[in-house]
Amino acid sequence: MPDNDTTPAIEFQGVGKRFGDNVVLDGLNFTVAKGDRVTLIGPSGSGKTTILRLLMTLEEANDGLILVDGQPYTHEIRGGKRVAISEKRRSLVRRRVGMVFQQFNLFPNMSVLENIIEAPIHVLGIPKAQAVARAEDLLEKVGLADKRDARCTQLSGGQQQRVAIARALAMEPEILLLDEVTSALDPELVADVLGVLRNIAETTDITMLIVTHEMQFAREVSNRVLMFDGGKIIEEAHPEAIFTSPEHERTQEFLRAVL
């Protein structure tokens, strides 16, 4: 990407999200620059997952705007009013955003390879041969070249998650959302998955928004950490700074509990 492109990859402008009476996000503002690796931390229920789900259009904000690469995503202001954007236009932005889920969510009725080539073929319209070649490269990258034709249900959790990462990358996303991608794994499988993600962080310039309890990983991969509490960002800093000398009292408490 050109150095002079300062349009943020992601921008939240006064985003509010409620579930019934439960106000989860209230007038949330933040931006993520292109190529940034941002980790969201905060106590359970502070809305970290909700932020990622809003970016994936799995939830819909009640107020405010979300911009991706400077473009309104789900809502825009027209004639002074906030109006929903059509599904067709949302779709064009959405395909530039990828997500990896805590529970992998692979398609069990498809083989590993089929999982990876499904969207490139049917969303991006890439010819099958090309999609397969690219999927094989990605499987190599996540260390599962030999599992190409396996059923997903035959794989370990760690292997499934690496397939899910390959599946997300196959869409060549500009933004990758990672929601506690190692939380559902047996401890001995966590390292492989984190290794793959570290490698992606080093070899690509994908913007990453990470929710994790693996503070060591956050420290290695991200260049910014946002601490959430009560639906707001209460502290924001470089990982070295926030992990060694958090300023906010709530951040100190939170880090003492998880580190």
Next chain:
Amino acid sequence: MNDFWSWDHAAAVFPDLIKGLGITVLATVVGMIIAAVLGLVVAIVRRSRVRTVTMPVGFLVEFIRSTPLLVQLVFANLMFTQFPSLAVGCVVLGIHYATYMSEVYRAGIDAVPGGQWEAAVALDLPRSRTWRAVILPQAIRNTLPGLGNYAISMFKETPFLAFIYVVEMYAAAQAYGGANFRYIEAITLAGLLFLLVSYPTSLLVRRMENRLA
């Protein structure tokens, strides 16, 4: 000679019954194909969020389910006199069972975890592709035993077709009985033939259920 059971009558009615069984099986197969396809369409339509679509379809389904199959058969046969009774019968059976099948599909679709839909959204798969490639292959697997059970139940309800003058197996038995003043052999054999088809089928369905469970 035994007054209760005559092998001569049994032998005489048997060819008629086999012919009737052919019609019975035909009506069940055609009816089941209609029910399987239409039931799926209904299940998908009822999941839509457009109330102007789901409301009338929902009403129609409730209406069909709360009126007797027999009444529907006779009514449809009076309405559509230009079509052969057998064709009308198959379609009515199909529509009637589609309302039950739609519930089986609905349960199968609901059993697909929400994460599958979410993964499809995250990949920006269009909704139609999500249904076809992700949801239905998983949902239909769960509906196969239900489909089998309703096929058996439809098979056993085909005697209602006799009321619209379709000569399926039960009507054939009745016809022989009326003409010869001998019902017992015809009805007994018809019953045995129903059992001969539906019992093995139900064993097959049970095996399918166990395999999927």
